[in-house]
Amino acid sequence: MNFLKLFEMQNDLDSKIEKQHGLEEEPLLEKKILALLVEVGELANETRCFKFWSLKHPAEASVILEEYVDGIHFILSLGIEIGVTDGVEFDLAADENSLTAHFVLVYEKIAQFEKSRSEAHYLELFRQYLLLGEALGFSPEEIEAAYVKKNEVNHDRQKQGY
Numbered sequence: 772m773n774f775l776k777l778f779e780m781q782n783d784l785d786s787k788i789e790k791q792h793g794l795e796e797e798p799l800l801e802k803k804i805l806a807l808l809v810e811v812g813e814l815a816n817e818t819r820c821f822k823f824w825s826l827k828h829p830a831e832a833s834v835i836l837e838e839y840v841d842g843i844h845f846i847l848s849l850g851i852e853i854g855v856t857d858g859v860e861f862d863l864a865a866d867e868n869s870l871t872a873h874f875v876l877v878y879e880k881i882a883q884f885e886k887s888r889s890e891a892h893y894l895e896l897f898r899q900y901l902l903l904g905e906a907l908g909f910s911p912e913e914i915e916a917a918y919v920k921k922n923e924v925n926h927d928r929q930k931q932g933y
């Protein structure tokens with residue numbers, strides 16, 4: 772994944788959103804953390820991985836991927852908030868955790884990052900979210916392409932006064 776390119780695209784989008792809504796001087800980190808927590812919940816809901824009481828099938832892979840890359844947006848955006856915009860590289864070894872365990876770990880990492888706001892915890896969060904993507908069956912190429920597509924949708928939404 773070309774993280775440098777993704778951070779640049781996210782920075783362009785965030786700058787446009789902040790300008791459009793007159794928020795250039797506003798602290799937005801806490802809201803972005805809540806936005807990420809919400810996105811992870813929406814993603815979990817689409818997978819239905821934890822709904823042991825239901826027989827309904829998960830959403831289509833394309834729907835799950837779009838939800839997943841909403842989270843990538845907010846993670847990149849959080850990186851920009853704390854000054855991490857480059858030099859991100861991950862060595863991901865697939866693990867045996869269940870999908871549900873992956874989600875719980877992502878929530879844990881978000882909570883740790885929220886407390887410390889440190890670069891080290893940020894990178895742990897990003898890594899855990901990429902492991903979740905792998906557990907969902909998405910390749911880095913698929914994730915990058917879906918991110919680029921959704922980033923464009925987000926630009927269009929701003930143009931249309933979303």
Ligand SMILES: O=c1ccn([C@H]2C[C@H](O)[C@@H](COP(=O)(O)O)O2)c(=O)[nH]1
Binds near residue numbers: 842
């Ligand atoms: O500062 C922001 C605010 C929002 N988004 C993007 C991330 C998600 O792709 C999308 C979430 O929008 P909703 O569909 O949840 O409204 O907006 C950003 O990239 N940066």
